[in-house]
Amino acid sequence: MFPPVRRSDFPRVVVVGGGISGLSAASELLRSAAQRGVAVEVAVFEASSELGGQIRTERVDGMLLEWGPDSLVGQKPAGGELCARLGLHDEIVRFESGEPTFELLHEGRLHPLPSGFVMMAPTRLGPLFESSLFTTLGKLRVASERFLPPRRSERDDESLRDFVVRRFGREAYERVAEPILGGLFTADAERLSMRCAAPRLLELELRHGSVTTGFQRMRAAERAGGGRHSGAGGFFSIRSGLSTLVDRLAARLPEGSVRLATPVRRIERQGDGYSVISADGRETEAVAVVLAGPAWASAQMLRDLDPELAEALGGLGYASCSTVHLAYGREQVGRPLSTYGFFVPRASGLPILACTDVSAKYPGRAPVDRVLLRVFLGGAGRPETDGFDARTQIDVAHRSVARLLEIKGPPVFGQVRDFPRSMPQFPVGYSATIELLAERSARHPGLVLCGGAVGALGLPDCIASGRSAGDATLEYVASARKTNARRDARSA
Numbered sequence: 491m492f493p494p495v496r497r498s499d500f501p502r503v504v505v506v507g508g509g510i511s512g513l514s515a516a517s518e519l520l521r522s523a524a525q526r527g528v529a530v531e532v533a534v535f536e537a538s539s540e541l542g543g544q545i546r547t548e549r550v551d552g553m554l555l556e557w558g559p560d561s562l563v564g565q566k567p568a569g570g571e572l573c574a575r576l577g578l579h580d581e582i583v584r585f586e587s588g589e590p591t592f593e594l595l596h597e598g599r600l601h602p603l604p605s606g607f608v609m610m611a612p613t614r615l616g617p618l619f620e621s622s623l624f625t626t627l628g629k630l631r632v633a634s635e636r637f638l639p640p641r642r643s644e645r646d647d648e649s650l651r652d653f654v655v656r657r658f659g660r661e662a663y664e665r666v667a668e669p670i671l672g673g674l675f676t677a678d679a680e681r682l683s684m685r686c687a688a689p690r691l692l693e694l695e696l697r698h699g700s701v702t703t704g705f706q707r708m709r710a711a712e713r714a715g716g717g718r719h720s721g722a723g724g725f726f727s728i729r730s731g732l733s734t735l736v737d738r739l740a741a742r743l744p745e746g747s748v749r750l751a752t753p754v755r756r757i758e759r760q761g762d763g764y765s766v767i768s769a770d771g772r773e774t775e776a777v778a779v780v781l782a783g784p785a786w787a788s789a790q791m792l793r794d795l796d797p798e799l800a801e802a803l804g805g806l807g808y809a810s811c812s813t814v815h816l817a818y819g820r821e822q823v824g825r826p827l828s829t830y831g832f833f834v835p836r837a838s839g840l841p842i843l844a845c846t847d848v849s850a851k852y853p854g855r856a857p858v859d860r861v862l863l864r865v866f867l868g869g870a871g872r873p874e875t876d877g878f879d880a881r882t883q884i885d886v887a888h889r890s891v892a893r894l895l896e897i898k899g900p901p902v903f904g905q906v907r908d909f910p911r912s913m914p915q916f917p918v919g920y921s922a923t924i925e926l927l928a929e930r931s932a933r934h935p936g937l938v939l940c941g942g943a944v945g946a947l948g949l950p951d952c953i954a955s956g957r958s959a960g961d962a963t964l965e966y967v968a969s970a971r972k973t974n975a976r977r978d979a980r981s982a
């Protein structure tokens with residue numbers, strides 16, 4: 491048990507949640523503390539029996555299974571920076587996009603996303619006009635995006651659907667944007683906030699007049715600079731799986747900093763700091779607390795301390811999803827994917843979100859004689875599979891892919907993992923809630939929020955959010971220390 495902090499001890503910071511957000515916060519806090527010579531103790535409280543949260547890598551039967559995230563998006567620098575800091579640069583594996591990278595299900599058939607598409611923006615017209623994915627009118631509408639006047643105001647938010655229909659037309663929404671972005675964010679695209687989910691597209695529209703022009707200029711600049719293009723191929727992972735990030739971050743924490751199987755129930759004000767009360771009733775004093783769990787969990791912890799803050803946090807909905815891994819002998823697959831996978835539009839009626847060919851995406855993930863597929867179920871747009879038992883989920887996933895990939899016979903391996911209430915669903919206007927959260931939490935000195943609750947979506951955002959929470963907390967600890975020292979000097 492952590493003893494109560496005495497004045498002479500290092501000030502303690504409790505980080506609640508040992509996912510990537512919390513671990514990034516803890517590690518950044520300690521790093522900055524060491525750099526600035528500030529003495530601080532960090533304690534990470536994690537509800538489950540393992541660190542990593544949604545990051546779950548498993549090795550089974552010669553296969554490397556990523557049940558949660560499997561990739562970091564290269565356009566957001568926080569992921570690459572973390573890998574560099576952790577000495578993982580040589581361990582990075584990329585999926586090189588010999589385009590096309592993905593396929594999309596439309597009218598019962600898989601169609602490649604045309605080369606040159608960045609999300610739904612066609613940076614090259616030739617492949618768009620050759621594509622079997624759109625009607626002629628649909629192609630003209632997509633191509634005309636570059637000529638449409640941009641929206642004027644920077645503050646406006648709109649749903650993913652409204653944005654894409656406004657800029658690229660209905661076909662681009664239904665056949666590309668809804669399946670890809672709705673699938674990646676396991677979201678209902680009609681409700682998902684553009685400002686939270688894809689702020690870069692809004693920015694491109696404002697800065698360059700159109701999204702397509704923005705992407706074209708970015709690509710040209712990158713080519714001129716000899717860099718990689720920023721298309722869908724800019725994803726990477728770690729050879730040994732993303733849990734390596736978790737292991738390396740955890741290894742940097744001083745021994746005894748992590749308390750597993752310790753759900754936090756309540757946070758109370760105590761003197762100048764806080765009392766963190768875990769499910770077993772134990773109380774731990776802290777000068778500062780970083781809340782890095784899901785918003786609904788933080789809401790429960792803060793119910794007594796600040797009901798308004800708790801209510802704002804509790805208002806954020808989370809969707810559930812499941813990952814099914816299916817392995818087949820190569821000879822079983824009649825129509826192997828020529829890309830890394832496919833996305834499924836909601837309107838298709840197929841009860842899966844997407845499917846990735848893991849064996850093709852990153853090297854060394856499956857024996858060469860096997861095709862390893864990762865199939866996603868659930869999300870806010872497909873609640874129909876919520877509550878299915880494991881056998882039914884595997885069966886649904888198998889039947890969905892078997893038809894499209896002409897697979898003969900049952901999988902040689904099939905397992906599923908559920909992620910209940912895992913994916914934050916930012917509704918249109920959620921950025922105003924983020925401002926409200928910042929304003930309310932600022933009333934509690936030393937209480938810092940990070941992760942999904944404050945708009946982080948995906949690993950790079952969570953890493954960046956954790957890092958800034960770590961920095962903000964250290965700043966607070968350092969200034970509180972000075973104030974206390976002055977107070978002690980005056981009263982001496």
Ligand SMILES: Cc1cc2nc3c(=O)[nH]c(=O)nc-3n(C[C@H](O)[C@H](O)[C@H](O)COP(=O)(O)OP(=O)(O)OC[C@H]3O[C@@H](n4cnc5c(N)ncnc54)[C@H](O)[C@@H]3O)c2cc1C
Nearest residue numbers: 507509510511537543544559560561753754787941948949
């Ligand atoms: C199936 C799936 C695939 C994904 N794929 C990708 C991808 O390829 N790329 C990508 O960038 N992102 C992906 N994501 C999203 C990404 O995984 C998340 O954005 C990120 O991992 C969230 O990290 P986090 O630390 O904020 O939250 P979490 O990982 O959810 O961690 C929160 C932690 O808080 C703990 N906790 C909860 N309540 C309490 C409590 N009361 N007391 C103490 N601890 C508590 C939880 O146990 C958990 O460990 C995927 C997500 C899923 C589910």
